[in-house]
Amino acid sequence: MTAIVLDIEGTTSSTESVHVGLYAYARPRLGPYLEAHREEPAVRAVLAEIGAATTEEAVKALHAWMDGDVKATPLKTLQGRIWAEGFAAGELTSHFFPDVPPALRAWHAAGHRLAVFSSGSVASQRPWFAHSPYGDLSALVGDWFDTVNAGPKREAGSYARIAAALGGPGAPLFLSDVPAELDAAAAAGWRTAGVRRPGEPNATAPFGPHPVIATFEEIDL
Numbered sequence: 456m457t458a459i460v461l462d463i464e465g466t467t468s469s470t471e472s473v474h475v476g477l478y479a480y481a482r483p484r485l486g487p488y489l490e491a492h493r494e495e496p497a498v499r500a501v502l503a504e505i506g507a508a509t510t511e512e513a514v515k516a517l518h519a520w521m522d523g524d525v526k527a528t529p530l531k532t533l534q535g536r537i538w539a540e541g542f543a544a545g546e547l548t549s550h551f552f553p554d555v556p557p558a559l560r561a562w563h564a565a566g567h568r569l570a571v572f573s574s575g576s577v578a579s580q581r582p583w584f585a586h587s588p589y590g591d592l593s594a595l596v597g598d599w600f601d602t603v604n605a606g607p608k609r610e611a612g613s614y615a616r617i618a619a620a621l622g623g624p625g626a627p628l629f630l631s632d633v634p635a636e637l638d639a640a641a642a643a644g645w646r647t648a649g650v651r652r653p654g655e656p657n658a659t660a661p662f663g664p665h666p667v668i669a670t671f672e673e674i675d676l
């Protein structure tokens with residue numbers, strides 16, 4: 456049994472589907488969402504983290520993060536809540552590369568343990584897998600990690616926390632399109648594979664010592 460931990464954007468799913476589909480959905484909804492939910496403790500905490508005095512200032516900071524694709528946790532928390540509502544309302548559908556659903560089904564059937572570690576919040580990860588064009592894939596995933604419950608994706612400590620949560624035996628395998636994330640996982644003793652998908656922003660990234668795959672069919676467990 457191997458624990459296989461999946462990045463989303465650039466690995467299971469295209470960057471375009473996140474940036475064009477999801478970001479465009481969240482952008483005009485951030486301000487109204489903050490206005491409607493600003494008294495909730497979780498939203499107040501997010502506003503405090505942003506350090507903005509008004510909704511207008513907060514939205515400006517959030518939009519700037521989105522423009523620069525800064526994966527800041529307060530932004531990811533709010534986006535995740537908005538996307539979860541969008542998926543529940545039937546207004547959003549996720550995207551998976553065609554090799555991914557069959558691989559996930561085969562690994563799950565073979566008894567491997569599947570988990571997600573993404574900058575996208577857990578609140579958005581679950582509906583992303585549940586509302587796929589290939590059906591509900593969420594039941595295949597046993598554990599969900601984001602930058603709140605695990606920590607930053609480029610720090611080894613986050614992977615050590617995930618490994619402790621998953622338990623053994625053996626080292627987990629992390630699949631990602633970002634070399635710095637793979638470096639952090641390897642530093643925590645994990646197996647890694649760099650995902651080089653044609654046409655993706657990280658298609659020419661230097662993966663250094665990490666084995667590189669183009670599709671999940673190439674993974675040898």
Ligand SMILES: CSCCC(=O)C(=O)COP(=O)(O)O
Nearest residue numbers: 463464573574575579580583
């Ligand atoms: C649930 S899909 C949301 C994806 C997202 O917001 C994101 O930032 C993905 O980053 P990743 O760490 O999966 O590359």
Ligand SMILES: [Mg+2]
Nearest residue numbers: 462464465632
């Ligand atoms: Mg990624």
